[in-house]
Amino acid sequence: MPIPQIIIDPLPRTMEMIFDAETRRRLENLGTLITFEPEPPTEEELDRVLGETDVLIGQTTLPSSRLERAPKLRAIFNVEGNFLPNIDYEYCFAHGIRVLVASPAFATSVAEMALAFALDLARDISAADRDFRHGVEKYGLESNRNSFLFTGCKVGLIGFGDLARAFRALLSPFRCPVKAHDPWMPDRLLLAHDCLPATLDEVLSTSDAVFVFASVTSENQGFLGKREFSLLRKGAIFVLMSRAAVVDFEALTEAVESGRIKAATDVFPVEPFAADHRIRTLPNVLLSAHRTGGMKEAFLEIGRLVVSDLELVLRGLPPISCRVAQPETVGRMRSKPVENS
Amino acid sequence: MPIPQIIIDPLPRTMEMIFDAETRRRLENLGTLITFEPEPPTEEELDRVLGETDVLIGQTTLPSSRLERAPKLRAIFNVEGNFLPNIDYEYCFAHGIRVLVASPAFATSVAEMALAFALDLARDISAADRDFRHGVEKYGLESNRNSFLFTGCKVGLIGFGDLARAFRALLSPFRCPVKAHDPWMPDRLLLAHDCLPATLDEVLSTSDAVFVFASVTSENQGFLGKREFSLLRKGAIFVLMSRAAVVDFEALTEAVESGRIKAATDVFPVEPFAADHRIRTLPNVLLSAHRTGGMKEAFLEIGRLVVSDLELVLRGLPPISCRVAQPETVGRMRSKPVENS
Amino acid sequence: MPIPQIIIDPLPRTMEMIFDAETRRRLENLGTLITFEPEPPTEEELDRVLGETDVLIGQTTLPSSRLERAPKLRAIFNVEGNFLPNIDYEYCFAHGIRVLVASPAFATSVAEMALAFALDLARDISAADRDFRHGVEKYGLESNRNSFLFTGCKVGLIGFGDLARAFRALLSPFRCPVKAHDPWMPDRLLLAHDCLPATLDEVLSTSDAVFVFASVTSENQGFLGKREFSLLRKGAIFVLMSRAAVVDFEALTEAVESGRIKAATDVFPVEPFAADHRIRTLPNVLLSAHRTGGMKEAFLEIGRLVVSDLELVLRGLPPISCRVAQPETVGRMRSKPVENS
């Protein structure tokens, strides 16, 4: 069998960021690596290599005109984390080229953060720490006037992909009844994860703690707006983990400002976020600068996911660890890529 | 069977705080209640009732001279949360009087808070929120320079009673290897809860996250001092959940100040705590004003625990839900009672 | 501190049966052992040693007349498995002598067997094997006419002590709704183990699979009779794990004979059981000759439980691993001891 040729064009990642020493060794054992770093390949460079390339790791733009020049190509691994409109997916499906994304790498990191945010809001932890630093802390019961026990509270999940499932697993010792809404998932899958399938309005109006894990698609931009926030129960907590584009951020800010709900958000309509936005000063919000996924450990996990699947693909087996692009949905994804890690 | 007489002397709790309507009804069905509130009974009042009392709920001082006047007494329920030196325990053991404390009522509330504290420290959550409020937030990977994934990290537990066990259960989906140290617990109990038994020094020196749940006893006051903090790994997190008296608080402050560790504490040597103590300004600490247990829900749970056991005791069955005073250890407890809720 | 003196009178067990080499070594490190084997001590032998004995392991008869001669006695460990009427328990309680039984040693062995029995009955496993051996096996769907999926079926538990709790844990991946009946246990304990508290009749009439773990007491002999078996649903399975004395065995036999239920039993009114009893020939019963607990591993676990608690007791700490005799209930126990292992 000829030695496979593997192109790597990792931007906005770097080789060092996504491959630890051991994973790098495993990768090098799989074939001949041609790495383009820190700059993506030029047209000429691509021209020279595409003809003999078996696998591409990275976000290289791949219209059919380029794909046609890569007759041996078997798999493309996105290491940024979102399916992007950089590839002619139709061409890939018709020609048996697997397109994969290493997004499950972020599940652990995001899931534990979602739980942390919820506990912080339910128990007023950062708010109480702030009071302590200002010398105005309250002790005992008095300090817990606005707190509630997270254990056993009613949880609602919006979106039930990799991230939400990792989060659901963390909830299990808390004995929370969980409702979930995801229009792409069948009821039986939700039930198999101990979630009660529910409409969006039901999730919003009956939960003590609502978590948004939904990706942005062509169909759901801004679907959480003024009406939806008004459905939340007084005192509920709202945790936004996925993308700012799924909410009307001003409506969220107003809901927090009114004091009706507490909220945590990891994402903002523009990042860096406006220095003077009033949400920065509200007492009942927890602010996180797009930092729940972007950890050293998560980036190294990307490398492990890719190499694990690449080992299978090169042995003629189906990939398992990365998420596989599905013809039905890949064209509907609308997440903006990160510009740098 | 004569109707049992039940004295209630709830200070520092109140009837309303510990009994919700349903529990109150169950309690009233069990016998004749004689309640002393808001003041504890005077000597004369006690004199009038002790002779016919079957059960006492509260923290009434009960030297043998009083117990001798209560020949029908079968059970005493402490609703403050700690075994106190207010009772002649020897007398009770010799006369078959059950002494119980409703301390498991706090386990849920404390356990979820311990996890919240650890997640906050591991992922720098309140620190990042503080930066955001000051307009100096960092985004993505850069913001996570000092963070680590809590999932899978090495956990060490000091003390393995009710609180620690409730906490251990919350850890299970995080797949953390857990070491535990508790000189009162046999190895097999620790192993049965998926903890590796370890010495104190081993727990301190090998864990990424150390949690202190140990009660104060006659033997362990200030047992976590300068030497012990120096054993902690650089970057470790230290979470103090039980009583300030088990640590040398200045040594803890120094360890945090040095930047070697991050810490969270719910307890302080004196409460309210000194307004000018320098720990209030350190960036790598999370401060909580003795608020992890004192929740409305936990206080109502006290009532439920008491009534559940009282129902058994009055049917001639052993109590199950409260913690039962043990002759071997009850005399060694040294927790200060709370002054008010 | 003087070296403790430990008497061991293991009959019907033997030293070898209950102590493996390592546990034996731990035991020997705890004090001076005086072992009576294979015969229990005579009155004279006891006379010689009682005065200096700190701990007794075994089933020695101990009326107050003997206990009075043992002023140093701190703990008595039953290694047979049931609290027997061989001890003046009142004396022990009044004098602070711990009486313990190593019965949790059998929990693992009995629990997995209970599950095995239920799966066998639900899926007709031994019956189908019998058919196969007789050359009349049926294949596929046809062979499963009387079978049902155990996963998800309605389970009812009668008795909720150590054995039932160990069994409950094994059920968790089967997602069975579980009702439990135990008049000595508070609802909250049952709920904490994910069981719905229920009356006996409710358990019997609404379950697909009923398990009896209840010990024999002065109050419940023969409490499962004709009326109770008639409450079982047609096709239900009935698994008897504790003692034959809790059922009317003829009524059980009739219920099986009628074909209305399937049953498994590990216990019989007399053992060895009547050679000509008609239950031996019924197709829808699974017969087990009092063999669910009596395994080598379980007996060695007895030794480990005893030594683990003895280590605590001799350090002045409360025992934890064995079951502690409770003043309220120890006098009500009526299990017959085994005559030999």
Add this chain to the structure above:
Amino acid sequence: MPIPQIIIDPLPRTMEMIFDAETRRRLENLGTLITFEPEPPTEEELDRVLGETDVLIGQTTLPSSRLERAPKLRAIFNVEGNFLPNIDYEYCFAHGIRVLVASPAFATSVAEMALAFALDLARDISAADRDFRHGVEKYGLESNRNSFLFTGCKVGLIGFGDLARAFRALLSPFRCPVKAHDPWMPDRLLLAHDCLPATLDEVLSTSDAVFVFASVTSENQGFLGKREFSLLRKGAIFVLMSRAAVVDFEALTEAVESGRIKAATDVFPVEPFAADHRIRTLPNVLLSAHRTGGMKEAFLEIGRLVVSDLELVLRGLPPISCRVAQPETVGRMRSKPVENS
């Protein structure tokens, strides 16, 4: 949107067998059903309908010559349970036709049976019942000479697909260390299910209980033969759940006959199995006539899986509940179909 046309050709299943009333209703709501029962469609019948067919449920032979006449075909659901060589898979992959099999329907039923078999062998349950029926039962310890506790024993899994994963979940409360071997699965997937990846020989030689869940493929027929059985530990149990074709059945019989191992098998080289085969008389084997999967409940689950995925497919979403044919592996499957349920 035009009403979808759905062909159903269920043989060897029947409509009644796989669709309960509610699922049938959901199916009828999805489009126009054209059912061929009890006979599969003739060429002429197919000719009349293929042109307008959107979905086919069943095992209809579909060479490219037929597929070309079905330009609207989007999905094919196998309801027998195995990918068969009845379809031109290449054509389907190139034309975006989803091919699915409802095999996960059997996972629950097979998994609980595998556990039941193992418990029976470890604890000698059906053997002891046989003795009891023959009046030669042994009581207590003596009856357990060849038994071992399943809890905590070393488990080895061969094959780690749907069935093995469902089985792994049932093991979790037994605290068994589990090794798994599956050449199509990456280590990280095995680790994520709490299995240690291992070679075949390692699984065989170090386990107390070995379970075979591997499907038959073009590569593994008869891969468990004399050499492999000789690697098993003395006293080990061997449970064959998948297909007889993966073992050398005579070698298995010899291993059982020698007394070195105990075994359970649900499958036989020919079914019905030879009436005079000596394995039928061996004491240390458990025989099951291909009955672990074929339950009423499992067949109805097939219908639910199909309809759940069909609802997604017709909404333009990817299927989730059935297993999707993978281009890399579908051509290697070699399971014989069942002839009738």
